[in-house]
Amino acid sequence: MIIWSIAKTTVGDALRKKVLQIFLVVAIGLIIISLSFSQTLSFSSRAGSSTDIMLVKSFGLGLMAVAAWLISLVMGVSLIPQEIERRTIYTILAKPVKRYEFIVGKYLGAVLTLAINVAIMGIVFIAVCVFKAMGAEQPPTPEESGLAIVGMQQVGLFDWNMVWGVIMIFLQFTVLTSVILFFSVFLTPTVNFFMGLGIYIVGVMAPLTETLSSKESQLHPVLKAFYRVIHTIVPNFDKFNVTNTLLHPETHIESMARYTGIVTLYALFYSLLMMLLAIIVFRKKEV
Amino acid sequence: MYEGSSKPLWLLVVALLIAVACTQYVADPIQYRLQAKAKPTGGGGELMVQLPGQFIVASFAGFKEVIAGALWVRADTFFHAGQYEAIIPIVRLVTWLDPHNVDVYSTGAWHLDYNFVDTNQMSDKRYIPAAVALLREGIRNNPDIWDLYFELGWTHYNKKILDYEKAVEYIEKACTKDGVDPNTGQRVPRPEYVDRMLAHMYEKVGRFDDAIKQWHKARKRVEEAIARERKRKKTKFIDTTSLDVCDRNLGLLYLRMAWRYGDMEAYRKGLEIYKRLASRKDAPAQLVEATKGAEVDYARRFATNNPPRDALKPLDANFEVTWKKVAPKVFIIKGKVNLVPASEYKDLASECFTHWYRDNQKAPPDQRKLWRDGCRIRWILRDYDYKMPDLKTFSYKIDKTKTIAWDSVYVSGGTFSDRIDLSQDPDFYPFKAEKYKLTILFVPQQAECPDYVQDRIGWKGEALRDKRYLDTRTQPGFHLLRKEMVLTKKDVL
Numbered sequence: 001m002i003i004w005s006i007a008k009t010t011v012g013d014a015l016r017k018k019v020l021q022i023f024l025v026v027a028i029g030l031i032i033i034s035l036s037f038s039q040t041l042s043f044s045s046r047a048g049s050s051t052d053i054m055l056v057k058s059f060g061l062g063l064m065a066v067a068a069w070l071i072s073l074v075m076g077v078s079l080i081p082q083e084i085e086r087r088t089i090y091t092i093l094a095k096p097v098k099r100y101e102f103i104v105g106k107y108l109g110a111v112l113t114l115a116i117n118v119a120i121m122g123i124v125f126i127a128v129c130v131f132k133a134m135g136a137e138q139p140p141t142p143e144e145s146g147l148a149i150v151g152m153q154q155v156g157l158f159d160w161n162m163v164w165g166v167i168m169i170f171l172q173f174t175v176l177t178s179v180i181l182f183f184s185v186f187l188t189p190t191v192n193f194f195m196g197l198g199i200y201i202v203g204v205m206a207p208l209t210e211t212l213s214s215k216e217s218q219l220h221p222v223l224k225a226f227y228r229v230i231h232t233i234v235p236n237f238d239k240f241n242v243t244n245t246l247l248h249p250e251t252h253i254e255s256m257a258r259y260t261g262i263v264t265l266y267a268l269f270y271s272l273l274m275m276l277l278a279i280i281v282f283r284k285k286e287v
Numbered sequence: 288m289y290e291g292s293s294k295p296l297w298l299l300v301v302a303l304l305i306a307v308a309c310t311q312y313v314a315d316p317i318q319y320r321l322q323a324k325a326k327p328t329g330g331g332g333e334l335m336v337q338l339p340g341q342f343i344v345a346s347f348a349g350f351k352e353v354i355a356g357a358l359w360v361r362a363d364t365f366f367h368a369g370q371y372e373a374i375i376p377i378v379r380l381v382t383w384l385d386p387h388n389v390d391v392y393s394t395g396a397w398h399l400d401y402n403f404v405d406t407n408q409m410s411d412k413r414y415i416p417a418a419v420a421l422l423r424e425g426i427r428n429n430p431d432i433w434d435l436y437f438e439l440g441w442t443h444y445n446k447k448i449l450d451y452e453k454a455v456e457y458i459e460k461a462c463t464k465d466g467v468d469p470n471t472g473q474r475v476p477r478p479e480y481v482d483r484m485l486a487h488m489y490e491k492v493g494r495f496d497d498a499i500k501q502w503h504k505a506r507k508r509v510e511e512a513i514a515r516e517r518k519r520k521k522t523k524f525i526d527t528t529s530l531d532v533c534d535r536n537l538g539l540l541y542l543r544m545a546w547r548y549g550d551m552e553a554y555r556k557g558l559e560i561y562k563r564l565a566s567r568k569d570a571p572a573q574l575v576e577a578t579k580g581a582e583v584d585y586a587r588r589f590a591t592n593n594p595p596r597d598a599l600k601p602l603d604a605n606f607e608v609t610w611k612k613v614a615p616k617v618f619i620i621k622g623k624v625n626l627v628p629a630s631e632y633k634d635l636a637s638e639c640f641t642h643w644y645r646d647n648q649k650a651p652p653d654q655r656k657l658w659r660d661g662c663r664i665r666w667i668l669r670d671y672d673y674k675m676p677d678l679k680t681f682s683y684k685i686d687k688t689k690t691i692a693w694d695s696v697y698v699s700g701g702t703f704s705d706r707i708d709l710s711q712d713p714d715f716y717p718f719k720a721e722k723y724k725l726t727i728l729f730v731p732q733q734a735e736c737p738d739y740v741q742d743r744i745g746w747k748g749e750a751l752r753d754k755r756y757l758d759t760r761t762q763p764g765f766h767l768l769r770k771e772m773v774l775t776k777k778d779v780l
Contacts, residue, residue, distance in 0.1 A: 058352030156471030248387030
């Protein structure tokens, strides 16, 4: 109950922040503007609607990821320090609220805020995709257009892959939020911002750290071990980055549901780990 | 403010670390299966470095496909400016950023093997292996759809490589794959022209039984496609041209098997199909007349047990060819070939259907044709030891010291002549080798030999004879005309 109260207050605080509202409005505006994207390549054998739809999807997913990233960072860095700065933390902890309840409540609030923002963007994005696909047809390729064919290829309206895409974005940034929350326990917001940024970049480049630590790598064994540690400890944000596969449904997707399940577990375990570390540090912190 | 011992919490941290590592390793193999199978080769990395900074940042920030799209639009500008060479590095980059964009592979390969043209609009054949390698990479990344198998088959079939046996292999593979809804990813049947193309190709390589089976399969698929369209559009009025295309082609295949090789059972089957087509209310008068002619011919031949075997009657090609250097890297190729005097069509079995000879005889004497034109003779000039490389990985950087060129010459009135000017494009034709091979040939199997000429000489050129230049070894079962000459650097420059 206490956790839920803290979470609700956090959501209320976050949603009132003008900067987060601006991120959301700008992202939604840009997603809607992407409706006008058109790739009219006269030489392209696949010039036409499906290419346009792909551009809208790619742009929309990318934009949502950037917006969610900014929301996580800006919201996360101030989660704990703001309470300390405003001295409201003394009132809260004196109620009495246990320290772990405070941390869990704060994280839950942050995740809920993220969920609300991603859900709003996701609904607009999927509606834009459906609107773009309405009445779209796939033309025959020029080389074959001399041959008689039966009808144009009509494209379907609703792409479930985009729902998976939105879920992946949400999961990715719940992990980043947990990392930032952990740092916010003992770092100032500015340092935390750059720390979060750095961790995100390293996490996105996980395939690189994996290659550098692989058996085939020519690096010194000590360096290889270093990269192996980095690859294991830093959250692997690349795991959530399957946009290309989602954008090209012709790619054989073995089991998107299974993959999403495993990645959800990964996000859950990692977030719990970060929260636990935050609790351990916060317990020792003199407030 | 302390809240008890931290020991259990640390134990939980260790447990969660293990759980994180485990889920990561379970997810890895699935993620690899979701990603592109073939890593782009041939300069993607080094090209990426040349990209403007904002493109690199944007591509790492989750906008890879948007950047790929923007670059692809840029490629369009180069295309319209005729700067084809500028397109290829972009193709490499786009496939690097977006390895599932099938369109980029097919268009990129088309640029490579067809669009790099010299002053005389002849394409640079040295890029063909690169085009094939690019398409193969595309297939490795997109193995479950028909598109790129078809594209590779078409590259081998039409104008570029002209290797029909290989083309058959790839189109056969395309015919085992489905298409996909480009938006939702749901499987949709491949277009029915893919199946029709395979039937045509079987015919070209002389696999007539396979061609017949394939025409039946193609027809069935067209019927299914029409049924789907009827259901989708909720109307009976659907264009059924594709169905007629299958019927006409299968009917003609049977008739040609009869006319060319004397298969009377095939004659009966072909006639049955044409009688059905001719009995329709909207049947063109020409089709009705042709069918009646064939009916009469069949009845006469059946009664007298006299099957036609036009492709088995020898025809002396009397092939002659000379070449002359008129300036450095400029040659004239001239020759004669007996393809095909109008008189050869007088008693040809196909005449009952086409009436070409009859109509030609009716024409005023000054308009009467003495020859049935339409064949083309191909010439190939290359370094003596040139062998087209089979690239395992894609690279658009070709060996620019090599020379290879080919084209074909139209045969008119039994003669042909062509001026080949390779002097204006030293980048295309560097002539660095000491010796060259000039091959001049006629291949009855290919598009350079029209159907009506095949009516006289057969699909495989079985009727062709020539004292000097008949080649029956290069393509077993086929009769080709081939003259090869070895030239020195002095002969060329």
